[in-house]
Amino acid sequence: MAKSSILSSSIAKKVAMALSGLFLVSFLLLHVSINLTSIFSADVFNECSHFMGYNPLVQYVLQPILAIGVVFHFVMGFVLELQNRAARPIAYAKNNGSANSSWASRNMIISGLVVLAFLGLHFYDFWFPEINYKFIQGMPIDETRYFPELVHKFHSPVRTGLYCLSFVLLALHLWHGFNSSMQSVGFNNKFSRGLHKLGYAFAIVVPFGFIVIALFHHFNQ
Template structure:
């Protein structure tokens, strides 16, 4: 069987979706760690942010890889959703999905779209601002600006609220997506079941941790 045919197969797409998801989870973990530092150490947060913002390996290798990972995950998600919709051209009059599966597992496209919309806002808030600061306005390097910029973003109750809503949807996305990605790459239930508990804990701790960070800066500054 030709390798090109294998790459187009449903299982290859499923595995690619899972691997890109796992990659994004690893990035999310790092992002969460750095943001969490902002709660108890302004200086450490500034140092870490500056390193991430000016290290050439991160800026010119890891950042494009991350953007590619995000784009791939979303595009593949839409491709699979379209294929799945075509697999059932006539819908059921009555479909009781709640009888046998969780809302999170059946609505990954909805939670994914909310997270995508949030990413648009997030990119506008931080990434776009950072690009203009560094490359358009060519400002001088200021290693202490990051904490103040972060706090300023969470002054607005509307923006803080939007962040919180998006993170609840991210929690739902991760609740199914993390365990699902392990199943897709072929983890057997024997190993998988013990890993599932870690996945579920991650799906709660990280998004709600982000919510805590947003609320912390909103109410403390």
């Protein structure tokens, strides 16, 4: 069988979705860990942010890989959604999906779209200003600017609310996505139950960490 047809198979696609999702999960863990330092120490947060912002390995290797991972995950998600909709041209007049599956599992496209919209806002808030500061304006290195920038963004109650809402949807996306990715790569055995609990814990703890950070800086100024 030709390798090209193997790569375009339904199983290859779901494995690709799973692996890109797991990669993004690992990034989330790193992101929330660094951001949590902002609650305890402005200096540590500045130090970590400066390292991430100026380390060549992070900037020119990991960041492009991350960008590719994000784009791939979203594009593949849309492609699969369209294919799946085409697989049922006539919808049921009555369908009781909640009888056999969770809302989170049936609506990954909705939670994913909210996270995508949030990414747009997040890039507008942090990534574009960072690119502008470093590469367009060519401003000098300032290792102390990160903490004030972060705190400033959470001054607005609307923005803080939007961030928190997005993190709730991120939690729902992870609630199904983490364990789904394990099943997709073929991991379903006697250890799965324990891993599922870990997946659910991750889906709650990481977005909750982001919510705590947003609320802390909103109410602490």
